[in-house]
Amino acid sequence: MKREDFELLLKDLYEHFNPSKLKDVNLIPMLLAKHKDREFEAITHIFIMYNSKYNSANYNPDFGSEQHIRFLIERYSNKERAFSKEALKEIADKQRWKAQGEQQEEQLKTSAEKEKYINEVSEEVKTTVKEQVGKYFETKKAEIDKMLNELLLRKSEDIAKFFEEKKKEIQKNVESIPEVVSQIIEGEKQQLIKNPEQNEQSLELINKIQEILKNNDLIEIKINLFEFEGKDLVLPNKEVMKQVSIGERLVVCDSDRKIYGLGVKDIVYDTISEKDKCIKEITFEKLN
Numbered sequence: 001m002k003r004e005d006f007e008l009l010l011k012d013l014y015e016h017f018n019p020s021k022l023k024d025v026n027l028i029p030m031l032l033a034k035h036k037d038r039e040f041e042a043i044t045h046i047f048i049m050y051n052s053k054y055n056s057a058n059y060n061p062d063f064g065s066e067q068h069i070r071f072l073i074e075r076y077s078n079k080e081r082a083f084s085k086e087a088l089k090e091i092a093d094k095q096r097w098k099a100q101g102e103q104q105e106e107q108l109k110t111s112a113e114k115e116k117y118i119n120e121v122s123e124e125v126k127t128t129v130k131e132q133v134g135k136y137f138e139t140k141k142a143e144i145d146k147m148l149n150e151l152l153l154r155k156s157e158d159i160a161k162f163f164e165e166k167k168k169e170i171q172k173n174v175e176s177i178p179e180v181v182s183q184i185i186e187g188e189k190q191q192l193i194k195n196p197e198q199n200e201q202s203l204e205l206i207n208k209i210q211e212i213l214k215n216n217d218l219i220e221i222k223i224n225l226f227e228f229e230g231k232d233l234v235l236p237n238k239e240v241m242k243q244v245s246i247g248e249r250l251v252v253c254d255s256d257r258k259i260y261g262l263g264v265k266d267i268v269y270d271t272i273s274e275k276d277k278c279i280k281e282i283t284f285e286k287l288n
Helices: 003-017 019-023 027-034 039-050 067-075 087-127 129-194 201-213 236-243
Strands: 219-226 249-254 259-270 277-285
Touching: 003 019, 003 027, 003 039, 003 067, 003 087, 039 067, 039 201, 039 249, 039 259, 087 277, 236 277
Parallel strands: 219 277
Antiparallel strands: 249 259, 259 277
């Protein structure tokens, strides 16, 4: 891909996703130099950063796939600006007219089905009144049973939610114990320093306890990859993983340095499986 074609594609991408970035006159030259002969990698990175269902008003699930990126590279190499404002507007207009046509077709279909249904019901009522009355009471009984089951299910979900919240609250308190203990010990240590006449062995014992608390790691990290097939991923270190929460995104690469976008789908804190430790189980899903 020629440099001028790559430059034009980068400008169109930032014009769509983050036009304020283009105020930095050094941005595009820096990207051209950094990603020379690696256009696919650069474009992949931009889509992962900006075309996200978590925080992008311009999110489009059709953007950013490997097929879409190769399509853009081919079009821009042929001097066709397939991601310009005009091209995107044309695509949006076509999709809107298509959606309206499908909606009208569905409305006509629904109207015909309703008319057919009304005619069938009317004929049944005329010919089998007694049978329909019996079915009516059977249906009402089934509806009542269904409502009762749904009510019980909602109450069960409320109870489960209550215990889950309590579990998180307990876990939060457990995680704060080392910090609280350290603060108490530090206070006692300062008192010993201010009063030298007290036992030197007590001061030495407090120093040892502080060192143990400092080195004791109470949280283990477990990683799950949801519907992801690929080579080994290079993930952030354990200290970073302790801080992540649901909805956050990571840009990582595998052992072949292929770039992926991961979103935090779910987090579970397991305080049962390991004695004196908490397992933080993080589930990631692959982003488009």
